[in-house]
Amino acid sequence: MRAVRVHQPGEASALVLDDLPMPVPGPGEARVKLTYAGLNFIDVYHRTGLYPLPLPAILGSEGAGTVDAVGAGVTDVRVGERVAFALHRGTYAEYAVVPTWKLLPVPDGVSDAQAAALLLQGLTAHALALSTVPLKSGNTCLVHAASGGVGLLLTQIARRQGARVLATVGSAEKAALARNAGADEVMLYRDVDFETEVQRLTAGAGVDVVYDAVGRDTFAKGLNVLRPRGTMVLYGAASGPVEPLDPQVLNQKGSLFLTRPTLGHYVATPEELRERAADLFAWLADGTLHLRIDRTFPLAQAAEAHRYIEARGTKGKVLLQVP
Known part of the structure; x- marks a missing residue:
C-alpha cells in the first residue's frame, strides 16, 4: 500500500x-x-x-x-x-x-x-463546550481562530448551549464564516486589539471562557480578558508554544483557572x-x-x-x- x-x-x-x-x-x-x-x-x-x-x-x-x-x-x-x-x-x-x-x-x-x-475536530469542540467548561445560557466565551475547523464547530455548539460567542479571525472572508456559524461579535485580529475590543463588548466584565488554539500570540492577552474565576482553555499552539507561566499570575488576574485539555482524555x-x-x-x-x-x-x-x-x-x- x-x-x-x-x-x-x-x-x-x-x-x-x-x-x-x-x-x-x-x-x-x-x-x-x-x-x-x-x-x-x-x-x-x-x-x-x-x-x-x-x-x-x-x-x-x-x-x-x-x-x-x-x-x-x-x-x-x-x-x-x-x-x-x-x-x-x-x-x-x-x-x-x-x-x-x-x-x-x-x-x-x-x-x-x-x-x-x-x-x-467535532469531538474536540463537543468536549470543550460540554465538558471542559460546560457552557450554558448567560455565559460569554471568546473563540480564537473561529473560522478554522474546530472554531466553526465550537462556535455552533457554544451557541447551541446558549452562550454568547465573541470570535477572532484573520480576514473579512473568515469573519463572514464565523458570523454564519453564529458568532455574536467578530473581531479581525490584524485590525483591532482583541483585548480592548473584548473589554468594550463586555462592558469591562470580561468573558467566562477563552478557547485558545493559537497559543503564543494570544495567550497572555487572553488571560487579561477573563472575568474573575474565568477559565483559560488552551487547546492548541498554532503560533507556537506559550511562554512559561508563574501560577501566581492566575491569582493576580482574578483567581483564574487554566487547563490544557487533550481529546484522548x-x-x-x-x-x-x-x-x-x-x-x-x-x-x-x-x-x-x-x-x-x-x-x-x-x-x-x-x-x-x-x-x-x-x-x-x-x-x-x-x-x-x-x-
Missing part, C-alpha cells in the same frame, strides 16, 4: 510517499480501506518533532472508509461496513488497521468526506466516544450543525496540504483524498 511517512522531522518536504506492505489486522482489530483522511494541526506538530513520534511514522489521526478485513474473533464490525474513526494514527495511507472499539458506523446520508471531516472509553459521536452525527443530520470542508488534496500532495494549514489560511476542514 502507499502511505505518507516522516523519516526525519522537518518542513513539509519531510513528508514522503512510500510503498509499504499491506497491514494485517490482529485480534480486536479491523483493516479499513481509507477514502479520506482529515488533517489537523497536531499532524504538523508530529511532522516537525514538537510532539515526537517513533520514526519513520505514518501521520494522520482520523479517517473514513470501508472495512475490508477483520482480525480473529471480531464480531462488532463487518466487512463492507462504512466506518470512521479518530485518535488513531496512520491515516495518511490507503489502509489502516484500527482497534474495532474506535470504529464508528457512518450513518446513511453522511458521506465519507463528511465523516472524516467531522470527527476529530475525553473519549477514553468506548461509551464516551460513542455518546459524543452520536450527538455530532445527530446534529449534522438535523441541520443544527453545519460542516464546512475547505479544501481536499490528493494523498500524494500531503506536503502541499501541510503548507496550506500552516499558512493559517484555512476556512474549515482540510482533507486528503485516498485513491
